[in-house]
Amino acid sequence: MKTIRFGIIGCGLMGREFASAAARWMHLQDMRARPEIVAVCDTNPGLMDWYSDHLPSVRLKTTDYRALLADDQIDALYCAVPHVLHGDIYPEIIASGKHLLGEKPFGMDRAQNTAIMAALARRAQGQLIRCSSEMPFYPGAQKVLDFARAGRAGEILEVECDFLHSSDINPDKAINWKRMVGVNGDYGCMGDLGMHVCHVPLRLGWAPDTIHASLVKRVTSRPDATGARVPCETWDNATIHGRVGDGPGAFPLTLRTWRIAPGESNTWRIRILGMHGSAEFSTKSPRQWQFMDYTVGSPQCWQVEDLGYQSLFPTITGGIFEFGFTDAILQMWAAFVDEAAGGDARGFPCATPEEAAKHHAILTAALTAGTEDRVVQVEYHT
Template identity: 30%
Template sequence: MSNPTRIGIIGAGAIAMHGHIPGLKRHSDAQVVAVCDTNSERANALATSHGIPTVYTNWREIIADPNIDAVTVALPNALHAEVSIAALNAGKHVLCEKPLAMTVAQGEEMVATAHRQGRVLAINMSNRPRGEVQYMRAKVAEGRIGTISYASGRMIRRAGIPGFGSWFTRKELSGGGALLDIGVHMLDMVLYILGNPTVSAVRGEVQAVHGPQRRGLGGWGSDRVMDGTFDVDDLASLHLRLADGGLVTIEVTWAFYGQNEERIQVVGNQGGFDFFPTLYGTDKPLRFYSDDNGSPIETIPTLPSLAEPAHNAIYRRFVDTIRGTGSVVASGDDGLAILRLLEATYRSAAEKREITL
């Protein structure tokens, strides 16, 4: 490999192990050269298992390494802005985990820094490249289902609270609970399918139902700490009014007395889609609903074959963008747009009113 893009991994947790490193190593022009984690044992284990030559335990050291061109940031939300801004100022390109930051103000500074430094800032919105999502987005743009009247997204987990006392459940480290953890994915996916329409108003509700009772443990990043802090939401609902008159509803929960469910519905005045995504695929095929001279029609669209696993596009296009041959799946600006809606949801819930944007 000549003149590879050299990448450092900041944060040696599960997403780095199962997502960032394998995805980046698939790129013929990328080389993962360093990993950083405050837990030296975990960092060394990850480096050994993936043949990564350099290990750091301080993120300031990895971003100061002149032999690194870009970094991925897979840290608690509270560190996203600080680490990303420092890396951008050090001349590194950045792929940051979602959400972009804890606050809109932090996100704005991240985006401004990337523009000022002329560096790539990407956000890991990993559902965008899914075949079904790309298909629906294209058909909505073509007008296949007409004018959008309603869209909804639900991500319901029977038992998915990621530990009691993990950083996910401590507001000072996460900024929020289910809404910021999984709501960000569902909100981005639905709005992306719709072509990222202008949102005129947000009404939101958030609750902590099961977490305070130490029920619903499980899911990504979970641990078995049963007596730690839980001061975030485990259930959230938001309602968006679009500038063109359409309505969007998003419901997410970490724990729920009912079946696991992930579902997206998009309805226009000429047709509609029904999609049941899961973390790594789908339980049911995408369905398209329309009518023919008043007779209902239900079809299963034939989707184009993907050249690679959907989530791998995040890493491939990040490297391609750095090298001037592509564009990122989701930019810092995209992440900031979603963060504005998430922050408005929390504000709406606190003030018990609709927030006009």
């Protein structure tokens, strides 16, 4: 099996998830390649020890990400740094010729994303660039995708996609960089969660033409490391209402990115309603999806199917067991590694740079629409 040597830039939560996925690679079956983490980088040296303690393959630890770019013993990079750094680091990674899986939102704002896309125009032949988005790799999400792709919905009535957190309802939760406009960006919750809700609609070709948005900011200050209250600057919740298409076939698309969703932990949901059929999946019920096929005059009955463990990339897990978040991470990485090794990701690649650019167009329009309380035309760059 081919080995793809990875470096990690940004050793926080998601870097550790990737390391765990790499360590679990034996869980997958019939893979054409495997990742090996050989280098890690973070501005906080203390975060890197966890990797070297758990992964004997790590031979380089550094606070300078450019050392990874210059290392010809590294084939690919995973970059998970605060949004403000994307605009500088991602183009440099692309210029290095290494494969890149970059964390969302692929630029703090549209200007940064435009710079990243300009760098992509000069990428090396065969260089793979993708954006992180793991939720569509749940089996239920794949069922909904297949349902829509097969045309079983018929004419679309409405589509909704949500990503819902609840921890920010606590006003005493300590502030972090995602609550700071200078580091997270003006998008607020949309920048952090927007790719999650845009990925499936965009993959199905449902890009909204116009946008209206309701932006909510409820917690205006939070404690810092000393306990002092400091400004909490970013949007807590955003509900984006889009219109896809024109004429009689147009339909509404609703995208919710909420950090204050009472009672929710980490819920992702997709719901498609159509004249001939409807389908829904939520991570609240990870082993089930719901669907309805309708013919004229017949009863309208939702069906629930128990899926068990049915993954895009086969694993050693028995089909009677349950799929979870770490499995979705593993499947996303399997798709990236398969593509990097010349495969087709079994027909479902990770989010593309073009999809990331379109999601920036949507979020930029939503920010304008929400702050100015008006409907805004989405401007997609060609």
